[in-house]
Amino acid sequence: MVSVSAPDRSGGSTVGAGLRAFAAAVLLAGALTACNDDSPPDRRPGDGAALEVKLVSGTDGLDAQERSKVQNSVTDVLSRYVVEGFLGDYPREDFVQSFDSFTSGAARGAARDIDLLTGARFAESEGVRATKLLAQISCLTDDDDVLGATAHVDFAFEVSDGKAAPRTVSLRGRLMLEEDDGDWSVFGYDVVRDDAERADS
Numbered sequence: 001m002v003s004v005s006a007p008d009r010s011g012g013s014t015v016g017a018g019l020r021a022f023a024a025a026v027l028l029a030g031a032l033t034a035c036n037d038d039s040p041p042d043r044r045p046g047d048g049a050a051l052e053v054k055l056v057s058g059t060d061g062l063d064a065q066e067r068s069k070v071q072n073s074v075t076d077v078l079s080r081y082v083v084e085g086f087l088g089d090y091p092r093e094d095f096v097q098s099f100d101s102f103t104s105g106a107a108r109g110a111a112r113d114i115d116l117l118t119g120a121r122f123a124e125s126e127g128v129r130a131t132k133l134l135a136q137i138s139c140l141t142d143d144d145d146v147l148g149a150t151a152h153v154d155f156a157f158e159v160s161d162g163k164a165a166p167r168t169v170s171l172r173g174r175l176m177l178e179e180d181d182g183d184w185s186v187f188g189y190d191v192v193r194d195d196a197e198r199a200d201s
Contacts, residue, residue, distance in 0.1 A: 048130035058139030073184045077101040085118040095120045102186045132156035151175045170194045
């Protein structure tokens, strides 16, 4: 199990500073299944489990339209990350596009952590299938304006190498997002990666 944290935008070593004002209370809202019409056709979250997004806090002051807008925008970012980072045809080589929805600073750090944030570690496998894609979203708001969001993610995948039963890979933790002129992007991450060892038959 490996923990990975991105530096925050001020150059510190911990990423949580950007959104520490989030409320601690978590109120589960109805599950919203993500769909992203802009996902590349060859790597979409439909390869196994669907991406499920729950708005859990920080949206009480928003109307239904604004909540839907935030949910859809954040879902698009997470969907692109999962699709480009883990799914698709294997063997494959290109994982850098996973960070297209990251800020430039976060993308530089993520490129250094590419083996932990994407499927690059098992690039030569025969296939990857999502078994769990859950994201709980907490929003930071000022009156009616949404300033940012934290996605508490719990992702799991099955990796097949053709030699034995698929092994499980999980990614859990936080992806921190910000909004700028309607565009959302990931500016930081604090995640734990767990690659279960494959037991030889």
